[in-house]
Amino acid sequence: MTKPVVIVGASMGGLRAAESLRRFGYSGPIIAIGEEPYPPYNRPPLSKEVLAAEVSLEAVAFPQRPATADVDWRLSTRVIGANLAGSSVETDKGDVIEYSKLIIATGLRAKRQDYPNNLFVGRHVIRGLDDALALRAALKPGAKVVILGSGFIGCETAATARKLGADVTVVGPAELPILRPLGREFASEVKRRQEHAGTEFLMGRRVVDLIGDAVVEGVVLDDGTQLPCDVFIEAIGSHPNIEWLEGQDIDLSNGVVCSSNLNARKASEGYWPDVYAVGDVASFPNPIFDDIPRRVEHWNIPTECAKYVGARVAAELAIEAGAEAEIPTADFKPIPSFWSDQFDMHILAFGLLGLADESRLIEGDINDDFVFGYYRAGKMVGVAGIGMRSVVQGYRKAFEA
Amino acid sequence: MIKIDVDMTKCQHYGQCVFEAPNVFKLNDDDKLEYTATADDSERANVEAAIDICPMQAIFIVD
Known part of the structure; x- marks a missing residue:
């Protein structure tokens, strides 16, 4: 029997990973395990629409796509342990599930x-x-x-x-x-x-x-x-959901510490080639900035990680099955992107502002709409503005070298 | 040809779609989203990526 790809975490990162596996041609079994009783749903409206008005799960649930209709969603199920050397995870329902590839998408919880x-x-x-x-x-x-x-x-x-x-x-x-x-x-x-x-x-x-x-x-x-x-x-702030991996030979010094291709790093030496992490829980180096692994809690990161990992895993499994496939070799270097709405302040930002040793006004008026640039050793590492969103977006090019 | 629909009652003009499908979506000088109602089939993958990344899940392909 073909072992499934097991995705631990049934939020956006888990869903996008499943979709990406299918998009890149993997047609084998996928089991996605999530602690919440809900299918994957969209979080941004939670602090907005859900607080402001009557909103149901249906209004925030991500649409189910035909390609992932056969994913085995195990909801209301918590993964309580893993045996990475034996390629399996254990759930609180008493199941031990062996995997061909493990995708860790357990995200964060509020501190x-x-x-x-x-x-x-x-x-x-x-x-x-x-x-x-x-x-x-x-x-x-x-x-x-x-x-x-x-x-x-x-x-x-x-x-x-x-x-x-x-x-x-x-x-x-x-x-x-x-x-x-x-x-x-x-x-x-x-x-x-x-x-x-x-x-x-x-x-x-x-x-x-x-x-x-x-x-x-x-x-x-x-x-x-x-x-x-x-x-x-x-x-x-928040805390990565990694307790279920404790005791394993895996680097949990900051979430799940990964290589530049999102493979989980061992605590001893090297990587687990069959274990990947995506989203808020993953700590990864981004060549746009440097080679230091970081967790990035920004909007587009789970989706970008999931796309990248889905393509890799699909290719790896195709090759293992004897088919011809090419494992993507491009660096994973997403440009972090986020926004914040507070009253009539619409903040839009790109990059890793927190790395900067200097920030300065580069467009607009501090009393009105404006844009700030963020620099580390003189090189732009981030841009953020209130209003002027199209202007902020123009600076995104600075990261696309 | 694909047909694109954006629910403008949901859209908050965060502009995340712009980078996925720049030929289809843009923010105008007033920071409001503008988009082309139709696009070539070759844009489908980009528009699907825009659908995925939309924080308000406001973008649809009308098949």
């Missing part, structure tokens, strides 16, 4: 902090559909909302909550919201515009405890301030 009074009712994160639905029910006009974390997710959530009529306070340990990666000048402008729209910021502060008996009624900051709230949202 949470532990508190002495570790309440969970009235406390939210935003990552999955269930999170968004729970938060939507809580965000009523006039609700007092405290958001811990002043990165992109924290600021976007603040904007959405304000628009729904909530009182919003953002608590962040940094000096400015989204300071890394936007840089001081850009970040100051984001803060100013957020404040103009009614968001309050308490920067340089941490949440050290929660107030309430069974339900969160407030938070305690590190300077002793008590902030009453009805809704507490943690937006303090």
